[in-house]
Amino acid sequence: MAELTxxxxxxGRDLLETGExxxxxxxxxxxxxxxxxxxxxxxxxxxxxxxxxxxxxxxxRRAKGEGLGPLDGIPLAIKDLFCxxxxxxxxxxxxxxxxxxxxxxxxxxxxxxxxSVMLGKTNLDEFAMGSxxxxxxxxxxxNPWRRRGDNRPLxxxxxxGGAASAVSGGMCLGATGTDTGGSIRQPAAFCGIVGMKPTYxxxxxxxxxxxxxxxxxxxxxTRTVRDSAIMLGGMAGFDPKDSTxxxxxxxxxxxxxxxxxxxxxxxxxxxxxxxxxxxxITALWEQGKAWLKDAGAELVDIxxxxxxxxxxxxxIIAPAEASSNLARYDGVRYGLREAGDDxxxxxxxxxxxxxxxxxxxxxxxxxxxxxxxxxxAYYLKAQKVRALIARDFTEAYEKCDVILTPTTPGPAFAKGxxxxxxxxxxxxxxxTVPASLAGLPAISVPAGLSGDGLPLxxxxxxxxxxxxxxxxxxxxxxxxxxxxARPGAA
Amino acid sequence: xxxxxxxxxxxARLARLQVPEGDLDTLAGELSNIIGWVEQLEEVDTxxxxxxxxVANMKLRWRKDEVTxxxxxxxxxxxxxxxxxxxxxVPKVVE
Numbered sequence: 001m002a003e004l005t006x007x008x009x010x011x012g013r014d015l016l017e018t019g020e021x022x023x024x025x026x027x028x029x030x031x032x033x034x035x036x037x038x039x040x041x042x043x044x045x046x047x048x049x050x051x052x053x054x055x056x057x058x059x060x061r062r063a064k065g066e067g068l069g070p071l072d073g074i075p076l077a078i079k080d081l082f083c084x085x086x087x088x089x090x091x092x093x094x095x096x097x098x099x100x101x102x103x104x105x106x107x108x109x110x111x112x113x114x115x116s117v118m119l120g121k122t123n124l125d126e127f128a129m130g131s132x133x134x135x136x137x138x139x140x141x142x143n144p145w146r147r148r149g150d151n152r153p154l155x156x157x158x159x160x161g162g163a164a165s166a167v168s169g170g171m172c173l174g175a176t177g178t179d180t181g182g183s184i185r186q187p188a189a190f191c192g193i194v195g196m197k198p199t200y201x202x203x204x205x206x207x208x209x210x211x212x213x214x215x216x217x218x219x220x221x222t223r224t225v226r227d228s229a230i231m232l233g234g235m236a237g238f239d240p241k242d243s244t245x246x247x248x249x250x251x252x253x254x255x256x257x258x259x260x261x262x263x264x265x266x267x268x269x270x271x272x273x274x275x276x277x278x279x280x281i282t283a284l285w286e287q288g289k290a291w292l293k294d295a296g297a298e299l300v301d302i303x304x305x306x307x308x309x310x311x312x313x314x315x316i317i318a319p320a321e322a323s324s325n326l327a328r329y330d331g332v333r334y335g336l337r338e339a340g341d342d343x344x345x346x347x348x349x350x351x352x353x354x355x356x357x358x359x360x361x362x363x364x365x366x367x368x369x370x371x372x373x374x375x376x377a378y379y380l381k382a383q384k385v386r387a388l389i390a391r392d393f394t395e396a397y398e399k400c401d402v403i404l405t406p407t408t409p410g411p412a413f414a415k416g417x418x419x420x421x422x423x424x425x426x427x428x429x430x431x432t433v434p435a436s437l438a439g440l441p442a443i444s445v446p447a448g449l450s451g452d453g454l455p456l457x458x459x460x461x462x463x464x465x466x467x468x469x470x471x472x473x474x475x476x477x478x479x480x481x482x483x484x485a486r487p488g489a490a
Numbered sequence: 491x492x493x494x495x496x497x498x499x500x501x502a503r504l505a506r507l508q509v510p511e512g513d514l515d516t517l518a519g520e521l522s523n524i525i526g527w528v529e530q531l532e533e534v535d536t537x538x539x540x541x542x543x544x545v546a547n548m549k550l551r552w553r554k555d556e557v558t559x560x561x562x563x564x565x566x567x568x569x570x571x572x573x574x575x576x577x578x579x580v581p582k583v584v585e
Contacts, residue, residue, distance in 0.1 A: 240553075315528055349508050364498065365521060385531050397511050439546070
């Protein structure tokens, strides 16, 4: 029988379509890999029984010749930030431990309706706050990759670190992630997979545990660009339950892949050559430019002058929104409750012991920048700079169709290497945050290896709601890069 | 602006977040660093720039003000740390 783990989603779809493999066999293979790789800690909750039930239902549909969904029988991992009916959803926080949602998020409901099989809920940074998956209450996640000649465990990036590790480690055919400032793209780059953040509004936020509502966006994490396009098709679409959901048709993203990049204008922003970016990343960026040019695209120099202010802007806006969103965890309606002398005491004790240190830090920053006397100086100022950052992109897109940058300033780092310095950790997202603030679609494509054998990603940013052009460019990049390296630990 | 112990205590109170006494100095240092770092935004000229609250270029949709859901108190309270008769239970608020 064909190899069933570490395959692409498209390969899985073909195997199911030809009848060479059943959904049950495909699910069993992933369940086996999930169990064999538990030391990576990619999953908070494994749901093998549910996976086998979903797979059996898919096989029955296929046998009866019933209408099949675009992801019928495809085993997926779900980030533990998506509420799943009847399955514990924790956001990797002690405060939500044991929470079993009585409802299903819109994105996971769509994936179910498309016929997919749920393998389990993946680990993440607590409330998606982190860039290394070290802030999870349920333990850190390991990257399946190791530096050459060095056996120290590396972080998978974050916050969708469990999802990235699960895809990279061959435990699923695709995984959902969420991205607020880079939480899909950065771990994708660290683990050598494709991570895509759609335009803000493309995927419904309903039923996703909220972090920063003006930035949060769900997206696919997959082995290939084609898989990304297929999976996004199953996640996207208008939802009246999300007030910022875009009421637009979902295009056939997979059909867009064959478009090529001939005469496409690729913007190269001068300001992305930031201090601290390592030489290998700079060299890879040069290589990426050459690949797209060779494929027929035209390179255009552009300027995004407010780039250096994106990260500090983000670290005002995201904590401000988080401090407001996380006010709901008060020990009354769900999750943890710690006793107190009175109601306020109960709130304070519950929140004091339920949130981890990074979440606590961000709630305090958010509360500070929103507090009386500071609101104008910090929050309002950040909202104005955000407008300038978005305007930079609007002006750039008068000259180009897609923007090419590196995804991260460096490759995956060792556990503990950056956890003592919050700002050093925040700098991981310096290249991904601007597109988040502007709400633009962006994708990280694995494009090469560092000197010590770790994957590096290139990053493309598209126009709002033009994921099709973004996918076209990403496909060209993937074709040229021919990235086929596999992690040693997988 | 430097964030001191008293400020941490004050904002922790606003956030209803119990912070152990022994963590106050560390937090004051960390928050001072982060606030000092974000203050680089002061150098950006934002005169006449309208603040951006959302990238979604749309008007919020209206719907009829009518009940669309409900009648499921058991589901709503199923995850409550303490519930009685389909209601959330909290420590006594009124003496």
